[in-house]
Amino acid sequence: MVHRVAVLDKDSCVSRKCGLECIKFCPVNKTGSDCIILGEDAKAVISEELCTGCGICIKKCPFEAITIVNLAEELIGDKIHQYGVNTFRLYRLPVPRTGGVIGLVGRNGVGKSTTLNILSGNLKPNLGKYERTPEWDEIIESFQGTELKQHFQKIALREMKISVKPQQVHLIQKAWSGDGLSLIKKFDEKGVAKELVKELNLDTCINKPVTDLSGGELQRLAVAVTASKDAELYLFDEPSSYNDVYQRLAVSKTIRGLAEAGKKVIVVEHDLTFLDYLSDYLYLLYGESGAYGILSVLQTARTGINILLDGYLPSENVRFRDSPVVFDTAAPVEEQLLEEHVIQYNEFSKNYPGFNLGVEAGGLRKGEVIGILGANALGKTTFMKIIAGVEKPDTGNVETPLTISYKPQYLSADFEGTVRELLSKVSGGRFESSAYESQIIRPLAVHKLYDKSIRELSGGELQKVAISASLSRNADIYALDEPSAFIDIEDRILLAKALQRFVRAQGRSAFIVDHDVQLVDIVSDRLIIFSGRPGVEGHTTPPLNKLDGMNRFLRELGITYRRDVDSGRPRVNKPGSKLDRHQKVVEQFYYMSNTSTEESED
Numbered sequence: 356m357v358h359r360v361a362v363l364d365k366d367s368c369v370s371r372k373c374g375l376e377c378i379k380f381c382p383v384n385k386t387g388s389d390c391i392i393l394g395e396d397a398k399a400v401i402s403e404e405l406c407t408g409c410g411i412c413i414k415k416c417p418f419e420a421i422t423i424v425n426l427a428e429e430l431i432g433d434k435i436h437q438y439g440v441n442t443f444r445l446y447r448l449p450v451p452r453t454g455g456v457i458g459l460v461g462r463n464g465v466g467k468s469t470t471l472n473i474l475s476g477n478l479k480p481n482l483g484k485y486e487r488t489p490e491w492d493e494i495i496e497s498f499q500g501t502e503l504k505q506h507f508q509k510i511a512l513r514e515m516k517i518s519v520k521p522q523q524v525h526l527i528q529k530a531w532s533g534d535g536l537s538l539i540k541k542f543d544e545k546g547v548a549k550e551l552v553k554e555l556n557l558d559t560c561i562n563k564p565v566t567d568l569s570g571g572e573l574q575r576l577a578v579a580v581t582a583s584k585d586a587e588l589y590l591f592d593e594p595s596s597y598n599d600v601y602q603r604l605a606v607s608k609t610i611r612g613l614a615e616a617g618k619k620v621i622v623v624e625h626d627l628t629f630l631d632y633l634s635d636y637l638y639l640l641y642g643e644s645g646a647y648g649i650l651s652v653l654q655t656a657r658t659g660i661n662i663l664l665d666g667y668l669p670s671e672n673v674r675f676r677d678s679p680v681v682f683d684t685a686a687p688v689e690e691q692l693l694e695e696h697v698i699q700y701n702e703f704s705k706n707y708p709g710f711n712l713g714v715e716a717g718g719l720r721k722g723e724v725i726g727i728l729g730a731n732a733l734g735k736t737t738f739m740k741i742i743a744g745v746e747k748p749d750t751g752n753v754e755t756p757l758t759i760s761y762k763p764q765y766l767s768a769d770f771e772g773t774v775r776e777l778l779s780k781v782s783g784g785r786f787e788s789s790a791y792e793s794q795i796i797r798p799l800a801v802h803k804l805y806d807k808s809i810r811e812l813s814g815g816e817l818q819k820v821a822i823s824a825s826l827s828r829n830a831d832i833y834a835l836d837e838p839s840a841f842i843d844i845e846d847r848i849l850l851a852k853a854l855q856r857f858v859r860a861q862g863r864s865a866f867i868v869d870h871d872v873q874l875v876d877i878v879s880d881r882l883i884i885f886s887g888r889p890g891v892e893g894h895t896t897p898p899l900n901k902l903d904g905m906n907r908f909l910r911e912l913g914i915t916y917r918r919d920v921d922s923g924r925p926r927v928n929k930p931g932s933k934l935d936r937h938q939k940v941v942e943q944f945y946y947m948s949n950t951s952t953e954e955s956e957d
């Protein structure tokens with residue numbers, strides 16, 4: 356048995372611009388019933404009781420505003436919240452528990468924020484009864500026999516202390532005008548401000564006004580403030596954003612410390628390496644963005660991440676992606692590539708007051724993607740700009756007779772017009788070619804944004820449009836600076852696959868700078884590693900094969916990777932474990948080909 360879920364994207368439904376096709380073509384309407392009607396706000400209203408799920412309205416709606424899905428009948432009793440008629444709904448909740456960090460992972464728009472808001476007590480769950488929110492007694496009763504009953508009893512009585520790190524760390528600058536140290540001290544109920552400042556590498560910025568802090572500094576300050584409170588439950592929403600890999604490791608140490616001290620900790624995150632390193636258990640939230648979200652059963656972190664990469668949830672028999680992410684454990688890809696170089700550069704340098712960048716000679720071959728890894732403030736963006744011809748080096752020479760399309764790290768939304776108009780302008784109409792549409796636009800679902808104004812886009816949507824705009828230009832080399840920022844785990848995987856397919860099919864090449872090590876690992880054929888002293892000096896390696904490049908990078912990080920025995924994906928070894936110590940002794944920081952020692956790690 357199934358139950359019907361009908362969801363309308365109200366922003367997309369513009370009935371004055373269509374012929375009311377959904378209402379005219381609905382077969383139930385044709386029998387004289389009111390399955391779809393026009394509501395008082397001139398938007399479609401769909402009756403989930405009358406709808407047969409035929410899907411005709413989905414195809415007829417010119418704005419793709421309607422989603423109709425059939426879900427298992429059993430889920431009805433698991434409904435936790437629904438915002439209104441034909442709107443998003445969430446099924447099931449994670450159970451906070453001690454004994455390890457719990458990760459929560461899923462696409463944007465499938466209910467991660469709703470989940471955190473409910474668990475933190477900021478949103479009262481209505482159990483799907485959006486006409487009248489139930490009283491606490493009814494809500495608590497509905498969790499009878501589960502550990503969540505006690506959780507909501509405490510919330511109702513205001514007896515549970517919960518500390519939340521929100522996603523939008525920039526809001527701190529609106530709420531606080533003093534320096535970082537005074538902010539931590541205000542909330543520091545455990546007297547741990549000093550240690551947290553040190554642990555999170557905030558020493559050099561903690562006395563600055565918060566309005567002067569960078570995104571990464573604000574993020575770590577928010578983590579410090581959250582961790583300094585004396586709470587029973589800690590909720591962290593995307594604590595890795597804006598931080599480089601070193602800083603992400605520091606954040607993960609702070610969060611793990613809370614769990615080790617016996618606290619309940621739940622973390623929402625999109626960076627798989629970080630999640631793998633940080634969490635002991637995982638819940639997957641799957642569903643359709645903006646329509647519904649369903650929580651999986653609790654998995655170990657290893658199993659959860661493998662399921663995520665596989666795109667198939669065996670316990671629920673649900674496939675949430677067409678194909679798995681496959682890690683190539685065979686010969687390095689570079690040997691299969693053409694040797695023909697599209698760009699070669701000699702050694703060059705660039706000097707600013709107080710900062711020097713030194714680059715070793717290298718080149719980029721047709722059809723390959725070069726990943727760039729390193730800490731923040733080592734000159735990665737400057738390197739990309741020089742290669743792109745946007746800036747000139749001080750010594751050495753970079754011949755750029757080829758055209759380079761560059762996607763900057765920081766995106767601007769000041770284009771007046773729609774996504775379609777922007778793509779049409781930057782690509783000269785090329786974005787409508789079928790190859791480009793099937794390789795980039797459709798996989799990233801940018802076509803759904805065509806009629807949206809650039810100014811209205813969310814951070815993730817703007818990122819996808821910026822990537823698409825960059826790839827729509829007719830260029831020899833594509834240079835993408837931090838394309839993973841603001842986009843969810845599924846889009847990161849899709850981006851990696853789409854980019855690789857695109858450069859190979861088109862015979863082009865790409866540079867990609869990112870702090871998501873798993874993304875860089877999936878997408879890259881070779882690597883350039885940046886090292887040095889952040890903000891003082893940076894130097895690069897030439898392009899290295901992936902094994903040498905990752906070895907070099909991981910040695911600097913002090914972490915080791917092994918291959919997962921089932922999926923072949925690289926996994927972070929637990930620090931100090933037998934395998935970690937052994938790989939460090941033999942200097943194989945990246946996975947060793949024949950290791951299959953998952954048991955010793957989990």
Ligand code: SF4
Binds near residue numbers: 391410412
């Ligand atoms: Fe009507 Fe439901 Fe079919 Fe849409 S899916 S046309 S609402 S019966």
